[in-house]
Amino acid sequence: MSYRVQGILEDAIEAIGDTPLIRLDRFAALHGLRCNLLGKPEFLSSGGSVKDRIAKRMVEEAERDGRLIPGKSVIIEPTSGNTGIGLALVAAVKGYPVIITLPEKMSREKEATLRALGAEIVRTPTEAAWDSPESHIGVARRLEKEIPGGVILNQYDNPNNPLAHEYTTGPEIIAAVIAPSKSGRPTSGKVDCFVAGAGTGGTITGVSRALKKAHNPECVVVGVDPVGSILAPDDVNKKVQSGVCTYQVEGIGYDFVPKVLALEAVDSAEWLAHALGREKIDDDEAFAAARELIRAESLLVGGSSGSALAGAVRYLKSAEGSERFGNVEGKNVVVMLPDSIRNYMSKPWFLAHQMTGPTALAQQIEAALGSAA
Numbered sequence: 001m002s003y004r005v006q007g008i009l010e011d012a013i014e015a016i017g018d019t020p021l022i023r024l025d026r027f028a029a030l031h032g033l034r035c036n037l038l039g040k041p042e043f044l045s046s047g048g049s050v051k052d053r054i055a056k057r058m059v060e061e062a063e064r065d066g067r068l069i070p071g072k073s074v075i076i077e078p079t080s081g082n083t084g085i086g087l088a089l090v091a092a093v094k095g096y097p098v099i100i101t102l103p104e105k106m107s108r109e110k111e112a113t114l115r116a117l118g119a120e121i122v123r124t125p126t127e128a129a130w131d132s133p134e135s136h137i138g139v140a141r142r143l144e145k146e147i148p149g150g151v152i153l154n155q156y157d158n159p160n161n162p163l164a165h166e167y168t169t170g171p172e173i174i175a176a177v178i179a180p181s182k183s184g185r186p187t188s189g190k191v192d193c194f195v196a197g198a199g200t201g202g203t204i205t206g207v208s209r210a211l212k213k214a215h216n217p218e219c220v221v222v223g224v225d226p227v228g229s230i231l232a233p234d235d236v237n238k239k240v241q242s243g244v245c246t247y248q249v250e251g252i253g254y255d256f257v258p259k260v261l262a263l264e265a266v267d268s269a270e271w272l273a274h275a276l277g278r279e280k281i282d283d284d285e286a287f288a289a290a291r292e293l294i295r296a297e298s299l300l301v302g303g304s305s306g307s308a309l310a311g312a313v314r315y316l317k318s319a320e321g322s323e324r325f326g327n328v329e330g331k332n333v334v335v336m337l338p339d340s341i342r343n344y345m346s347k348p349w350f351l352a353h354q355m356t357g358p359t360a361l362a363q364q365i366e367a368a369l370g371s372a373a
């Protein structure tokens with residue numbers, strides 16, 4: 001038997017990250033994949049998402065350089081919810097007040113979690129362009145000017161966003177893949193392919209840097225962008241959409257390219273051009289894949305995990321993806337699973353699908369109860 005000895009953690013902040021890598025064998029078999037499909041379930045982090053990591057790092061670094069002062073500063077952040085939850089969690093432990101600006105589209109569940117952690121919420125119109133004064137970014141900027149001590153840590157521009165992933169998420173993935181295989185299945189011993197959606201782009205930028213710089217320069221990074229967003233290159237977007245439009249998947253895709261994503265293009269344009277926008281995935285495909293993963297693997301993922309999974313399957317079944325990875329035993333393909341169904345319990349894409357007709361077991365129960373009466 002093996003277990004990790006962590007000792008007693010100081011607080012919830014210390015329980016951020018350090019998530020496992022889990023084989024998705026049943027899901028892979030359903031799609032006829034022969035590679036090792038591996039999920040990184042970020043919902044096992046203390047705040048429930050991949051964004052806890054950046055919240056921790058952005059706050060700690062801002063304290064170090066004097067931008068955040070306990071007892072004086074108020075943290076303000078425009079977010080699709082998960083960065084807000086991470087910030088509210090870190091801030092509650094450290095004693096900062098928090099204001100989150102959140103587009104209307106984002107779920108009630110995220111709002112309820114934010115309120116439970118003591119954050120104030122301002123809702124903004126989903127359709128507001130990012131640079132309009134009504135958008136979640138515009139409103140946060142106004143509040144920063146007007147609220148004494150207001151500080152926006154700004155996940156879209158803050159280098160600590162991708163750094164959190166370069167220093168934690170990426171190395172955790174590498175450590176898991178190079179450890180001796182428990183399953184006894186063939187393994188190349190490295191990460192051959194990495195698949196993730198991009199919101200701010202912090203995850204895909206930071207993890208890719210870690211994988212390519214320190215581990216496997218040949219690793220192919222597949223970016224997944226929702227239909228309706230413009231983060232993929234123009235030629236890819238033009239094939240599947242006529243412009244920016246709204247979509248239901250939360251946390252990935254934008255109507256502008258965040259700086260933390262563009263930064264990487266300067267450092268290493270080659271992988272980014274190669275990576276982003278390989279796959280455009282629509283709402284139906286994303287939600288179907290999320291529900292399928294929950295059923296097949298008992299991993300309680302949210303919608304953007306479905307986008308990444310659907311993008312992974314599409315790439316791994318394509319002529320190139322299948323020849324290089326999908327159909328090759330021992331190739332390790334890692335898929336980010338950024339948050340959990342906790343955030344979407346009442347959304348029709350999840351709830352409505354659980355209200356289906358009687359199963360065989362339900363019929364047995366009915367018969368058993370009927371005969372006992």
Ligand code: PMP
Nearest residue numbers: 082199200201202203251304338
């Ligand atoms: N999925 C979800 C549910 C998210 O909240 C986010 C963050 N916006 C992402 C994926 C994408 O992460 P990143 O901002 O690092 O690109």
